[in-house]
Amino acid sequence: MAKSQPQVCSVTRPARYRSSGSFSLASRLKRSNYWFACAFVRPRFMENIAPAISSPSGMGANQPANRAVLDWVEEVRSMTQPENVFWCDGSEAENDYLLGEACRQGVLISLNQEKNPGCYLHRSNPNDVARVEEFTLICAPTKEEAGPTNNWSEPAAMYRKLWGMLQGAMRGRTMFVVPYIMGPPDSPLAKVGFEITDSIYVVLSMRIMTRMGAQASTRLGSKPDAEFNRGVHSLLDVNPERRLICHFPQDNAIISVGSGYGGNVLLSKKCLALRIASYLARQQGWLAEHMLILGVESPAGKKHYVAAAFPSACGKTNFAMLIPPPHFAGWKITTVGDDIAWMQVGADGRLYAVNPENGYFGVVPGTSYRSNPNAMRSIERDTLFTNVALTSDGDVWWEGKDGSPPSAATDWRGNPWTPASQGKAAHPNSRFAVPMRNNPVLDPEVEKGAGVPISAIIFGGRRSNTMPLVFQATGWNHGVYVGSAMASETTAAATGAVGQVRRDPMAMLPFCGYNIGEYFRHWLETGPRLANPPLIFHVNWFRKNAQGKFLWPGFGDNMRVLKWIIDRCEGRAGAGASPIGSVPRPEDLDLEGLEGFSPEMIRALLAIEPEEWAQELAGQEEFFKTLAPYVPPELLEQHEQLARRLAR
Ligand code: GTP
Ligand code: SPV
Ligand code: MN
Secondary structure (H helix, E strand, O other): OOOOOOOOOOOOOOOOHHOOHHHHHHHHHHHHHHHHHHHHHOOOOOOOOOOOOOOOOOOOOOOOHHHHHHHHHHHHHHHOOOOEEEEOOOOHHHHHHHHHHHOOOOOEOOOOOOOOOOOOEEEEOOOOOOHHHHHEEEOOOOOOHOEEEEEEEEEEEHHHHHHHHHHHOOOEEEEEEEEEEOOOOOOOOOEEEEEEEEEEHHHHHHHOOOOOOOHHHHHHHOOOOOEEEEEEEOOOOOHHOOOOOEEEEEHHHEEEEEEHHOOOHHHHHHHHHHHHHHHHHHHHHEEOOEEEEEEEEEEEEEEEEEEEEEEOOOOHHHHHHOOOOOOHHHHHHHEEOOOOEEEEOOOOOOOOEOOOOOOEEEEOOOOOOOOOHHHHHHHHOOOEEEEEEEEEOOOOOOOOOOOOOOOOOEOOOOOEEEEOOOOOOOOOOOOEEHHHHHHHOOOOOOOOOOOOOEEEEEEEOOOOOOOOOOEEEOOOOHHHHHHOOOEEEEEOOOOOOOOOOOOOOHHHOOOOOOOOHHHHHHHHHHHHHOOOOOOEEOOOOOOOOOOOOOOOOOOOHHHHHHHHHHHOOOOOOOOOOOEEEEOOOOHHHHOOOOOOHHHHHHHHHHHOOOOHHHHHHHHHEEEEEEEHOOOOOOHHHHHHHHHHHHOO
């Protein structure tokens, strides 16, 4: 690991973490007035950390029947020494109660309930605003099993360290036990998890993002050997020096400490549904991928599903709920998932996908009725916002929202903000968490356990040059190679530099829970099992001109690219052959109704520039070298063939 070793946690916490005195005025106000009270009475900072709640009788008492769960919770309880344990049942009454408590404690601000019914704002600690890849570890028995792309620790040593950090870590707090199901309950891939957490924000978010509550305990049943994921999360003191996100794939266990944010702590999401699930998928012969799933229906009623892997903050949520431009009247896009796909080979030799999640944890900045109306409609209610700006009338604001900025607001840190301020009002990685049922274009098959059949797989990255708007791989192995070598400019979704091109195979670099070479091998082996494999494509919405402006309008207009992809699946659309694969000629794309768009622009978008591809080849080669000796020879062979085609 790059940084100094985290120290063992001290059990005494600064007094301010335990006191609730500063919230006393707010607590005297009725819930409907919280947004008002919060805006004026609350301290500027919001602590993630809040003292124990004492729930009314009957609340928080949903102990499951499973002895293994009870024993494990007791083990964690005696280690972390919380003031009390709250067993979640996922009910409406429980949610109402916890929302009230979270507001009273200052963990949430209730927004203007007339404008934003059921909506709340949370501000994370400013040191804790994104995933921390450098402190995310795969604790497999050997370093080789974690592979060259993952941070690794020997499991026993890491357990010892984490247990040390967790010793007494929940003193004075409530320990919540959150049962949840990932996947449609009747999917053979569905998984039960339990997350233990001392963050009420995590509980409220998990209720949105997963199928949370008693149904999970019921599904698990009372058999002592029934399989479930064990997740332990503690905020500790939200100190970046003591932040670790650790996965134990062989134990189906996750321990996350020191963070209160997003993918670090909603253990169902990146930790279980990608890192642990990808490991299980390799063993069990299915795929767990960082992919959206969308349905596209033609005016004639013919429907296809596609899955697309773009790295974090590279357009999955937007693509998954796009509204086609007026010229495509009668075409309908529906969302199955916006971030994660679990896929298996069906009896008919097609690939079938389910969305394991129950909600969307989406990037807020840039979201508007112009760019993504379906997301805007989704977040009109029942939404938990994190790190956006707050207006004086209890509304939310962010860069790129419709309308002009408010003349004065409170920024994501809780400081006064005006349009003249230096910093941004909303953090670039500010997020909404919203139940998927709010999506006006939710696909009717979203609960179908068997999943939806995938016609096309799309890989894509954020590349200002080199990569054309779209191209098609020549076959499965070439497609796997395209995915394995893909790259993207880094974004604010993870800590670290933004805008740097890095290789991110299948958008899984931060999420593959085992050796990436094995993962490539698994993809290669899946191809021959598919009598009817999806076609594989690569897209780039982010190519720029010499002035640094995006060449492609993106968003709804991505329908034009999707239409070409669907037509290719149906054997209709034309394409030109190129060294990198099949690239549409300008006349193969339906660009009618695109305003302010010139023939030079589409030529620039589709161009394959020899100097850029020479660099690209070198970049891929350098990356594959860092993965040696694990890259399957089939992929190296694909690379060589590409080099030969480009040299001709
Ligand atoms: P994660 O939730 O981090 O996995 O992100 P995501 O892949 O779902 O990305 P999302 O759709 O939230 O988009 C991220 C950012 O890219 C937002 O600021 C969007 O406004 C912007 N974006 C999305 N699609 C397009 C597009 O087609 N063109 C351009 N220029 N920007 C886009
Ligand atoms: C991503 O970073 O890919 C996300 C957001 O989807 S988080 O849940 O924070 O990982
Ligand atoms: Mn994501």
